[in-house]
Amino acid sequence: MDWRDTGILLSSRRHGETSMIIDVFTPERGRHAGVVRGGASRKVAPILQPGAQLDLAWRARLEDHIGSFTVELQRSRAAVAMGNRLALAGMNAVLALLAFTLPEREPHDALYTQTQNLLDLLDQIELWPLAYLRWEIALLDDLGYGLDLNTCAVTGATDNLTYVSPKSGRAVSETGAGDWADRLLPLPDALKGSGTFSDADIVAALATTGYFLEQKVALHQIGKPLPQARARFIDALARTA
Numbered sequence: 001m002d003w004r005d006t007g008i009l010l011s012s013r014r015h016g017e018t019s020m021i022i023d024v025f026t027p028e029r030g031r032h033a034g035v036v037r038g039g040a041s042r043k044v045a046p047i048l049q050p051g052a053q054l055d056l057a058w059r060a061r062l063e064d065h066i067g068s069f070t071v072e073l074q075r076s077r078a079a080v081a082m083g084n085r086l087a088l089a090g091m092n093a094v095l096a097l098l099a100f101t102l103p104e105r106e107p108h109d110a111l112y113t114q115t116q117n118l119l120d121l122l123d124q125i126e127l128w129p130l131a132y133l134r135w136e137i138a139l140l141d142d143l144g145y146g147l148d149l150n151t152c153a154v155t156g157a158t159d160n161l162t163y164v165s166p167k168s169g170r171a172v173s174e175t176g177a178g179d180w181a182d183r184l185l186p187l188p189d190a191l192k193g194s195g196t197f198s199d200a201d202i203v204a205a206l207a208t209t210g211y212f213l214e215q216k217v218a219l220h221q222i223g224k225p226l227p228q229a230r231a232r233f234i235d236a237l238a239r240t241a
Helices: 078-082 085-101 109-119 128-142 174-183 199-222 228-240
Strands: 002-015 019-026 030-036 053-059 068-075 161-164 171-173
Touching (some): 002 030, 002 109, 019 109, 199 228
Antiparallel strands (some): 002 053
16 A cells, blocks of 8 residues: 655654654545654654655555655745744644544545645744634534534524524624523634734634633543643733733
8 A cells, every 4th residue: 555645744753763653634644644764864853843744655565554654845844933932832733733633544635725824824923823713713613513603593693793602603692692691602803704803812712712622622522631732822822912
């Protein structure tokens, strides 16, 4: 069995004395692991940096084996990320969430495209917080927990949408909330559509998406808390707000 694809390096770890096991996110085969022979060498190790865009060739005797990769660097993102603390924290959050939430060998082509586009904005840090929020919304949608924020779940109204139902992920208006308002999540402006928003509003919006990632995906579906990399990024963003 063998295939070729491009992919984003999520993580790598030492395997034996000279090899590395890498976890990559590809458009056609989703999250996929494999061994890079000689990956710990001086020649190859600098290529295997988190966030790197790689040209991948995978081979195994049987499809369900871990297999081995040969890799070539298409684009490194390490220098850009290391040059800005917020960019580095954001990239680490993206990579950690992908490794945590995505099952192995299941394609997520639309999410892959959005992830690649997001990581390519690392050098435009002023655009990054809102782009990251849009990416988290796309991640929830891809995992089956998409938010429906266009109309009130109670009244059907499209205006004065103020809350989000923690059960359904649907918007709720001030009128529709009634006595249940204290049991609902806030619906910050940054979640409602396109525009320019402050970092503080984006942090508030990430608290709402974070509820669904934590409660619906992490604890209910996976059985573990979210990676700390996400909290570190939001803390870094909050300090800039």
